[in-house]
Amino acid sequence: MYQPRFNKIHHIAIIADDYEKARHFYVDILGFSIIRENHRPEKEDVKLDLRLNDETELELFIKSGAPERLTYPEAKGYRHLALTTTNIEEDRNYLISQGVKVEEIRQDEITDKKMLFFYDPDDLPIELHE
Incomplete structure (x- = not known):
C-alpha cells in the first residue's frame, strides 16, 4: 500500500x-x-x-x-503560526520596541520550553518557541 x-x-x-x-x-x-x-x-x-x-x-x-478572524471562542481551523528562536527575551524586547502587541514569556506545559505569543497587524497570533 x-x-x-x-x-x-x-x-x-x-x-x-x-x-x-x-x-x-x-x-x-x-x-x-x-x-x-x-x-x-x-x-x-x-x-x-x-x-x-x-x-x-x-x-x-x-x-x-x-x-475578521474569529478568535474567541476559538473555532475549527489552523490555530497559529509558530517560529523557533534562540533568545526569546531579546526577541520580546525587540518586538515591543517595534510597537508589536506581545504577551509575557511563559513555560510550555508539555516541553517546559520558553514561549510567548505576539500578534500581527490583523491580530493573528504568532508563537515564539525557544
Missing part, C-alpha cells in the same frame, strides 16, 4: 487586510525577505511570497475588507 512521504512544510498562507501594515510587519520587523510580489486586480488582492528560510515560505494574501 502506498504511504506518502511528506517531509517538510513548503509554505504557510495568511490573509491580511492592510498592505502597508502587513508588509512592514513581516518584512521590516520580522525580517522575512520578499521572493515575489504579485498585484492581482482580478482577485482584488496583492500576494506577497516571503522567505523564512531555505525551505519554508510565507504567502501573504492582502485583501482590503477581508472578514
Whole structure:
C-alpha cells in the first residue's frame, strides 16, 4: 500500500487586510525577505511570497475588507503560526520596541520550553518557541 512521504512544510498562507501594515510587519520587523510580489486586480488582492528560510515560505494574501478572524471562542481551523528562536527575551524586547502587541514569556506545559505569543497587524497570533 502506498504511504506518502511528506517531509517538510513548503509554505504557510495568511490573509491580511492592510498592505502597508502587513508588509512592514513581516518584512521590516520580522525580517522575512520578499521572493515575489504579485498585484492581482482580478482577485482584488496583492500576494506577497516571503522567505523564512531555505525551505519554508510565507504567502501573504492582502485583501482590503477581508472578514475578521474569529478568535474567541476559538473555532475549527489552523490555530497559529509558530517560529523557533534562540533568545526569546531579546526577541520580546525587540518586538515591543517595534510597537508589536506581545504577551509575557511563559513555560510550555508539555516541553517546559520558553514561549510567548505576539500578534500581527490583523491580530493573528504568532508563537515564539525557544
